[in-house]
Every structure is written in C-alpha cells, then in structure tokens.
Amino acid sequence: MKTLLLGIKDVKEVLSLKEVIIAVEEGYIAYNAGQVQQPEIVSIEIPENNGETDIKSCYNKLNESISVKIASGFYNNGKNNNLPTMIGTILLFDGKTGVPLCVMDGSLITGIRTGAAGAISSKLLARKNSKTVAVFGGGGQARMQIYALCQVMDIQEVRVYSEYQNELIKYKADVEENTNVKVIICATPEEAIKNADIAISTTPTRKYIVHKSLVKPGMHIVAVGADMAGKNEWDPKIFKGAKIVNDSIAQCVSRGETRNAIISGVIKETDIYAEIGQLIAGEKPLRESDDEITIFDTTGMGIQDNVTAVKVYEIAKKNGLGEYFEFI
Numbered sequence: 001m002k003t004l005l006l007g008i009k010d011v012k013e014v015l016s017l018k019e020v021i022i023a024v025e026e027g028y029i030a031y032n033a034g035q036v037q038q039p040e041i042v043s044i045e046i047p048e049n050n051g052e053t054d055i056k057s058c059y060n061k062l063n064e065s066i067s068v069k070i071a072s073g074f075y076n077n078g079k080n081n082n083l084p085t086m087i088g089t090i091l092l093f094d095g096k097t098g099v100p101l102c103v104m105d106g107s108l109i110t111g112i113r114t115g116a117a118g119a120i121s122s123k124l125l126a127r128k129n130s131k132t133v134a135v136f137g138g139g140g141q142a143r144m145q146i147y148a149l150c151q152v153m154d155i156q157e158v159r160v161y162s163e164y165q166n167e168l169i170k171y172k173a174d175v176e177e178n179t180n181v182k183v184i185i186c187a188t189p190e191e192a193i194k195n196a197d198i199a200i201s202t203t204p205t206r207k208y209i210v211h212k213s214l215v216k217p218g219m220h221i222v223a224v225g226a227d228m229a230g231k232n233e234w235d236p237k238i239f240k241g242a243k244i245v246n247d248s249i250a251q252c253v254s255r256g257e258t259r260n261a262i263i264s265g266v267i268k269e270t271d272i273y274a275e276i277g278q279l280i281a282g283e284k285p286l287r288e289s290d291d292e293i294t295i296f297d298t299t300g301m302g303i304q305d306n307v308t309a310v311k312v313y314e315i316a317k318k319n320g321l322g323e324y325f326e327f328i
Contacts, residue, residue, distance in 0.1 A: 001099050001100075001326075001327070001328050002324040002325065002326060002327075003100045003101065003102060003103060003324065003325055003326075003327035003328075004101065004102045004103075004104075004313065004316065004317065004322045004323070004324055005102075005103050005104075005322050005323045005324070005325060006102060006103070006104035006105065006312065006313075006316055006321065006322040007104075007105055007322070008105040008107060008108055010104070010105075010316055010321040010322045011104055011105050011108050011109060011312055011316075012108055013319075013321060014311075014312055014315040014316055014319065014321065015108060015109070015112055015308075015312060017112060017115070017116065017147060017148055017151050018151055019311060020112050020113055020116045020148075020308055020311070021116040021119060021120060021148065021151060021152065023113075023116075023307040023308055023310075023311050024113055024116040024117055024120060024304050024307060024308065025120055025280055026062075026307055027060070027301070027303040027304055027306065027307035028120075028247070028275075028276050028277035028280050028303070029277055029280055029281055030060060030061075030062050030277075030303060030307075031248070031275075031277050031301065031303045032275060032277025032278055032280070032281055032283075033277075033281075035060065035061040035062050036058055036059065036060055036061065036302075036303050036306075037058060037059040037061075038057070038058040038248070038301060038302045038303060039057055039058070039302075040250075040251075040254075041054055041055065041056050041251065041255070041299075042054070042055040043055075043228055043255075045228075046074075049074060049076070050074065050075045050076045051072060051073060051074035051075065051076075052072065052073050052074075052228065053070065053071070053072040053073075054069075054070075054071050054072075054227070054228075054300075055068065055069070055070050055071075056068075056069045056071070056300065056301070056302040056305060057069070057302050058301075058302030058303050058305075058306050059095055060095070060303060060306045060307065060310075061095075063095075063306070063307070063310050064094070064095035064096055065092060065093065065094065065095050065101070065306060065309075065310050066092070066093040066094075066095050066098075066306075067090060067091065067092050067093070067302060067305050067306040067309050067310075068090070068091045068093075069088055069089070069090045069091075069106045069109075069110070069302070069305045069309075070088065070089050070106070071086065071087070071088035071089075071106055071107075071110050072086070072087050072088065073085055073086055073204065074087070075204060084107060084140070085139060085140065086107050086110060086111065086140060086141075087107055088105070088106030088107045088109070088110050089103065089104070089105065089106050090102075090103075090104050090105075090106035090109060090305055090309045091103055092104070092309050092310065092313055099328065100327050100328070101313060102309070102313045102316075102322075104309060104312060104313070104322075106305065106309075109305060109308050109309060109312065110300075110305070111140050111141060111144045112144060112148070112308065113300075113304040113305060113308045114141060114144065114145075114224060114298070114300060114304070115141070115144030115145050115147060115148035115149075116148050116304075117247060117276075117296075117298045117300075117304065118145045118148060118149065118200060118222040118224060118296070118298065119145070119148035119149045119151060119152045119153075120152070120276065120280070121220070121222055121245065121276060121296035121298070122149055122152065122153060122198055122220055122222065122296075123152040123153065124276070124279050124280070124286050124287075125220050125243070125245065125279075125286060125287050125294040125296060126153065126197060126198050126220035126287070126294070127197055127218055127220070127287065127290055129197075130153060130155070130197035130198050130220070131154065131155060131156045131157060131197060132155075132156065132157045132158075132159065132195055132196050132197050132198075133146065133149065133155055133157070133158050133159070133181075133196060133197065133198045133199070133200060134158075134159050134160075134161070134192045134193040134196035134198070134199040134200070135158055135159070135160040135161070135192070135199075135200050135201075135202070136160075136161055136162070136189065136192065136199075136200070136201040136202060136203055136209050136210070136225075136233065137160075137162055137201065137202035137203040137225065138160060138162035138164065138167040138168045138170075138171040139167070139202065141202040141224060142160065142162075142171065142200075142202045143171065143174055143175060143178075145200045145202060145222065145224065146158055146175055146179060146181065146200075147175075147178060147179065149198070149200075150179045150180070150181065155179075155181050155198075156180075156181055156182065157181060157182050157183075157184065158175060158181050158182070158183045158184070159183075159184045159186050159191070159192045159193070159194070159196060160172070160183060160184070160185060160186060160192060161186045161187070161188065161189050161191065161192035161209075162203075163203070163205075165185075165187070168185045169185070171183070171185075172185055189209050189210055189211075189214065190214060193210065193214045193215070196219065197218070197219065197220065198219070198220045198221075198222065199215070199219055199220070199221050199222070200221075200222040200224065201221075201222070201223055201224055201225050201226075201233040201234065202224045202225050203225045203233055204225055204231060205225065205231065205232065205233055206230055206231055206232055207232065208232045208233055208234055208235050208236075208260075209233050209234070210233065210234050210235060210238070211235050212235040212237040212238050215238050215293060217290075217291040217292075217293060218290050218291050218292065218293070219293055219294075220287075220293075220294045220295075220296070221234065221238070221242075221293070221294065221295045221296065222296050222298070223256070223257040223295060223296065223297045223298065224298055226255075226256050226257040226259075226260065226297075226299075227255060227256065227298075227299045227300055228255050229254065229255045229259060232257070232260045233257065234257055234260075236260045236261040236264040236266045237264075237266055238261075238293070238295070239257075239258070239261035239266050239267050239271075239295065240261075240266050240267060241293070242292075242293040242294065242295050243273045243287070243288075243292055243293070243294045243295065244258060244261075244267070244271060244272045244273050244295050244297065245272075245273055245274050245275070245276055245279065245294065245295065245296050245297070246258055246272055246274075246275055246276070246296075246297050246298075246299075247275065247276055247296075247297070247298040247299060247300070247301050248275065248299065248301055249269070249272055249275055251299040251301070252272075252297045252298075252299055253269055253272075255299055256297045256298075256299040257295075257297045258272065258297045276296065
C-alpha cells in the first residue's frame with residue numbers, strides 16, 4: 001500500500017477558499033448530526049521557547065476517514081529565524097482499514113479552514129450590510145480571516161491593530177493586493193474597533209485587548225486567538241447578554257474565550273446559544289435584531305482539518321501531485 005506525500009506547494013495548488021468554506025460547513029453539519037468522533041485536544045506548552053503544540057484528531061463517518069493533525073505555534077519564529085510561526089502536519093488514514101493514505105503539510109490547511117470558520121459565522125450572524133471590519137493581530141490568520149470573509153460578504157474597509165506595529169505595513173500591502181478592501185493601520189484597539197460591524201481577534205495574548213465599553217450594539221465578534229486555557233483577547237463582560245455561538249461547546253468551555261467568561265462568573269454554560277452546526281442545519285434562528293451582539297468563539301476542530309484534508313487528498317490524486325512512498 002502506497003502513501004501519498006504532499007508538501008505545502010502541492011497543498012497550495014489544490015486549495016480553494018470557496019471549496020474549503022463549503023467543506024467546513026459540511027463538517028460542522030456532520031459533527032452536529034453525531035457522525036463525528038472527536039477526542040479532546042492534546043496540548044503541549046513550551047514556554048521556554050515561546051511555543052505550543054496541539055494534536056487534533058477525528059473520525060468522520062461520512063467520508064470514512066481518520067485525520068490527525070499536529071500543529072505548532074512558535075511565536076519567536078520570523079523574528080530570529082526565517083521559519084513561519086505556524087507549522088503543521090496532517091496524517092490521513094483509511095477509516096475502513098487504518099491504512100495511512102496521506103501525509104500532508106497542515107500549516108496552510110489550518111490557516112484556511114480557520115479563516116473559513118470565521119467567514120461562515122459572519123455570513124450567518126453579522127448584519128447583512130456589514131462593511132467595516134476591525135482586526136486584532138497582523139499575522140497569517142489575520143490575513144486569512146479577511147480573505148475568507150471577502151468570499152461571503154461585501155467588505156469595504158479593514159481597520160487593523162497589532163501590538164507589533166511594524167508588521168502592519170506588510171499586512172496592509174498583502175490584504176489590499178489580494179482583496180478589494182481598504183486597510184487602515186490603527187495605533188490603538190479603540191481606533192480599530194470604532195464603527196466596526198465585525199471584529200476579529202487573532203492573537204495569542206493572555207491579557208485581553210478589547211474592553212467591554214468598546215463593543216457597540218449590532219457588532220459580530222469572531223474570537224479566534226483563545227484556543228488554549230489561559231489565552232484571553234476579549235473582556236469577559238462582553239459575553240453578558242450576547243448571543244454566544246461556539247464551534248464545539250465542549251472545547252470552548254474548556255479552552256476558548258467562552259471559558260474566560262464562565263470562570264469570571266459573567267455567564268454560565270447554559271447561556272451559550274448554540275453550536276455553529278445547529279445554525280447551519282437551520283435548527284435555531286440566526287441574528288434576530290440589528291442591535292444584537294453576536295459572538296462566535298472558535299477553538300478549531302478536528303473535523304475542519306478532516307474535511308479539508310480529504311478534499312486536498314482527492315484533488316491531489318486526480319491531478320497527479322505529490323510523491324508516493326511505501327509506508328507499510
């Protein structure tokens with residue numbers, strides 16, 4: 001039995017944001033329908049090297065595949081070397097036999113499927129006439145969130161803030177080159193979020209950036225960065241009275257932004273409105289007023305990696321990409 005090896009160039013060649021958005025929606029629906037086994041995330045923190053590694057896995061009954069992703073964030077990378085901050089590998093196995101089908105780069109998949117998740121939430125929960133987006137962070141995910149969002153909404157302006165202001169000139173150039181939006185570099189979180197319809201956070205901070213007073217009625221929040229206990233981008237008080245949607249309630253109450261609101265005593269788990277799969281499946285209403293504050297807390301799910309990796313594998317095989325090797 002031969003196993004396919006796909007590098008980042010192969011993955012990039014076959015990945016389409018539009019297709020990934022569709023695949024992630026299908027994955028959320030499968031999870032909501034009980035067709036997915038998704039164990040708890042295994043996390044390893046390496047503070048002496050400013051790094052962390054997560055292992056996310058799942059079995060998807062609908063495509064009969066098992067995926068395991070090992071993804072790391074080493075936040076000194078790019079500052080004292082030429083390595084990317086986010087590095088990942090995905091292993092794909094046949095769910096009928098356990099045979100390893102593919103070993104592929106997971107860095108780009110992680111970025112794109114996370115961007116797709118944010119875009120899906122905005123399509124469902126943001127006001128339909130949303131035009132202005134606040135972004136916190138200037139890294140790869142801060143870009144990917146906008147690239148994906150522009151696939152589903154007519155965004156005209158991005159206002160971006162980062163603790164590392166020197167990275168924002170390149171951010172502005174990249175986003176304006178790849179989209180039709182205007183990017184405004186902001187010196188403070190207050191400046192970035194002013195008049196924003198949608199606010200997206202993509203940082204690894206452990207001390208929140210956005211105070212409750214900055215969040216206005218009608219805003220949709222996409223909380224991406226807090227994917228591990230201890231991380232915190234948003235004032236927990238923002239959650240009080242908001243419509244809270246999680247990708248996975250089990251994950252978000254143990255390691256997401258929702259966790260911070262619960263342990264702060266601002267909300268209880270019963271205050272969570274829904275998982276996003278329920279909204280896609282039409283089981284619960286979406287935004288119900290223009291003044292409603294909606295929050296999508298995403299910690300990243302194995303099923304997102306699974307459906308995206310399977311799509312990459314199928315297209316790569318069809319197009320003759322990658323190299324085969326004898327693994328067994």
